[in-house]
Amino acid sequence: MPIVEYKNGMFSDIKPEEGLKKAISLSRGEVISIVTDSGLKGRGGAGFPCGTKWNLAASANDEEKYIICNADEGEPGTFKDRVLLSEYPDLLFEGLTIGGYAIGAKKGILYLRGEYTYLLKGLLQVLDERRKKNLLGEKIFGKDGFNFDIEIRMGSGAYVCGEETALIESLEGQRGEPRNRPPFPVNTGFMGHPTSVNNCETLVLSARILAKGAQYFKSFGTPKSTGTKLLSVSGDCKKPGVYELPFGGTIDELLKMVEGEDAKAVQVGGASGFCIPRKNFSRKIAYEDVSTGGSVIVFGENRDMLDVAINFAEFFAEESCGQCTPCRFGTVELLKGLKNLKRGNLSLSMLKELLSLGKTMQLASKCGLGQSAPNSFISIVENFPDEVLGREEV
């Protein structure tokens, strides 16, 4: 599969409801084993195997289970879920229904970020149509005992709620502060019941896997990263947008496609990801090499990388939930340090201290936000020392 731009029609290889029909003709265990066999990993960025997650939720001992679609994409530079929600909502709900069937949930929840409130009306209409077609509700496709419905709940502008336990806290009417893990949501999730939280893209891909089989899915990508990945490309390139690329493609190939060959660096994975300088553009986009939740931001020759680092540091200082000390304190210190670096009054020994603070945050923060907050800072300082050091004092 070559790289596909969404405007040219992604997912044209599958027919509507093909995956759901297939899933219902199989047992729950068979559905999970197909997904496990496909090697599908979580597309939100963490890359946890979807089959394993579903299996854990399915085998948990509880009558009441939930499946949640995480549509709280807040990572700077990510907008692939926006495209899925606005262009392929049926496919998304199909995937959510398949997941619900697999784990034995009667209810699915779509947690939609507040910024996408404008999509809500359309999504509710799609749900209504699906209820009319018996794709939701009682005895779906006439399958005895398979009752499933979907509710949409809104977020309210908190990036940290993209973290699965913070998302569940938010659904329960609490502040969106991440929980300690374990216990994991697959045991103790929404209202204490087993819950599988999956990214929009993961669910859409599960529909493709059921429709076309695990072998078809595995024919794309690399052995460790099977299938394709949606990438949201923005920044200094002529053709920003959403692209579907088989895992294993290089950054060079992608830049050619989006017409951003002049780039001096690419930020892969958003603010929590890494900055890749030009000399490493032959690296591959895959879980085993450059791993990403889908955000690709291209920086042209004239961009000041220190400004980029400051922008990301501001983001984390604002979005830290403030619960654990390494993140609450560290994000603010990194921002202060970067601003001083820009003003030309940060000593090298202080910079060294900040790099070591960054390592501490990676180790000691409670959730992924704090653990990944220093990534961009560290990778920009390490890759562009000539550019960021020795600024004139102002």
Add this chain to the structure above:
Amino acid sequence: MFSYEKEKLSEDIVSLVNKYGKNRTSLLPILQSVQEKHHFISDTAIQEIADLLGIHPVEVYGVATFYSFLNPDQKAVFKIRLCQTISCEMQGKEKIKNVLESELGIKFGETTKDNRFSLEFVNCLGMCDEGPALLVNYRVFTKVTPEKVKEIIDECKSQFSSHYLNKEE
């Protein structure tokens, strides 16, 4: 707050609690609806919601202040939120910021004296391929230009005229 406003607010909260259910999981949808209809979450609203859900008002306040879209101190009818994240910044966010500030005569972080407009920055709106982007309440505007800012604000202002209000009702 006038007494009739207070009565209206209480009525709304009772019906929201009935709609979403009298339990903690309803808290966020209730707060979101109050914010949308009354433009902000007042102390009175916090107290009433807490009473009806059987939790302490501080719990409600804690939740309302956690989420950036539910600010109890933010009273403007039109909340303009400009995306400040890197892709929008690279596409000219600063210019839009300046135009908004001079058009409304306030700085970012402030509200106009008549409580009609407020200016705030937000993090990534997910419109990175179509920046600069901003939200007016929940409406999204992409590829915003300085000229477009004027149109957006004029459109908001026109909704204050008595003519418009009558049409709405």
